[in-house]
Amino acid sequence: MATLVLADHDLGQLSPATARIVAAAAQLGAPVDVLVAGAGVDAVASCAAAIEGVAKVRVAQSQALATLSPEALTTLLLTLAPQYDAIVAGSAAVGRDAMPRLAAKLDLMPVTDIVAVHGPGRFDRPIYAGNAIETVASSQAKNVLTIRAAAFRPAGQGGPAPIEAIDASDVSALARFVAAHRTESDVPDLATAQIVVGGGVSVGSAEGFKLIEKLAHQLGAAVGATRAAVDAGYAPNDWQVGQTGKIIAPDLYIAIGISGALQHLAGIQGAKKIIAINTDPEAPLVKIADVALIGDLFTIVPALIADLEKQGIRP
């Protein structure tokens, strides 16, 4: 049979995480179809069709699916489930919300937050905030899975795969969507960014975070924050990196004023290179960093911005 991947999208744009989820799903060894659910998602479907390894894109459009509510998605996926051996989503908010609900409806035990695929039914997933890795085997007739996009390299461009519309007229949402409160920013997607600049509570204020954002902008990087910095109101919640926030795997992570709580370290384990700027040479994050500069961030960061600019590195 085949694998169905639920496409991740927002504001009419396919999330870059989807190409990574397709790559992970391809490792299950069956043809991969992509489901684009929503309203006004024709452009998303075309982008999904251009991902290498996609056999076909199925598009379900209805007003009830517009906000990707878990109830509506589950109703839709239940109608498609008989045609697939595996139903896969990213372990971002929509997948985390809908896939366990779907699994329970199908009387299946889901495997979520997968960081490695060893075959159609063998996976690695982190537990205890990434302080241990569990290898699980599933011999269930069908698998419901979520994938940590950051742990996989994206599939390239291919296709275009055929696009087919599916009927979603009987899908209804149980909850009523009231409002979206979006963080306004034009920085790259945190979960799939190549470079991330992160700030901790020692940045001291929302004003101080402007400095972090300035450096990020200069480097074309996404901005991350620790839970303490978010709780203190210095950064919006969707910048949170860690066990309960976003999991990142950039090629370069620059951690500024972050001592490195276990929960934060859990979120950055996939980073290839880590640079830390901190006053405390004994901070856990400084100890695991590839390069650390010890000192006050308010002196270092402005000097760093000026120095990089001198070398011709500008937004």
Next chain:
Amino acid sequence: MKILVAVKRVVDHNVRIRVRPDLSGVETENVRMSMNPFDKHAVEAAVQLAEAGKADEIVIVSIGPKQANDVILTALAMGAHRGILVEAAEKLETLAIAKLLKAVADEEKPDLILLGKQAVDDDSNHVGQMLAGLLDWPQATFASEIKAGDGALEVTREVDFGRATVSVSLPAIVTADLRLNTPRNAALPMVMKARQKPLAVRPLADFAVDVAPRLVIEKVSPPAERPGGRKAGDVGELAGIIAAELKELEAL
């Protein structure tokens, strides 16, 4: 409104965990255990709804070994009214937990079920969503704000793009995120009083639920270690390192 809150006893989140040398799991013997932090926020939310006159009874349920009594007592000391322990010696999968909670919900008929969004041991983030599916109730997960209205709740959720507000009619499932509230520490008199509150211990066999595991945990391994690096001498050196790194990334 009657609220059911599910709580889990886990390795205390401040304990640095150790993987057993035979890779059979994480060491939990002689390790400090406590209530899953997210569940504490769920209990606090229920108590605040009761204090605001929106809820009249809070029932706590936990599924686990005898010792899970402790976390139920913690919740009772915070202000919940009575507890139910479904005694299970074995570690159960989230699907089995959701089915057992459904059985309890069928008996108790609550208007609202509150849970933490995930447990900090298996980090699954499943049970609220699964229970909502089994009951066919609406779900509002990762809640950072709850407003109780007439027969409905307005819940603000933490999502990828920021926050989103949904309205769910009751009965419903809500899972708590950390920014929902600040859980109280119960004062000593409340802790003493908690011991007088009813706590029913129910054997697993009371419920006709198949709890046989569906997955095999082959092994649990420690994560790859990250060797520390070097110190940069000054800002100039660090700028040079970053510039070189950018050049390399551009070449990719």
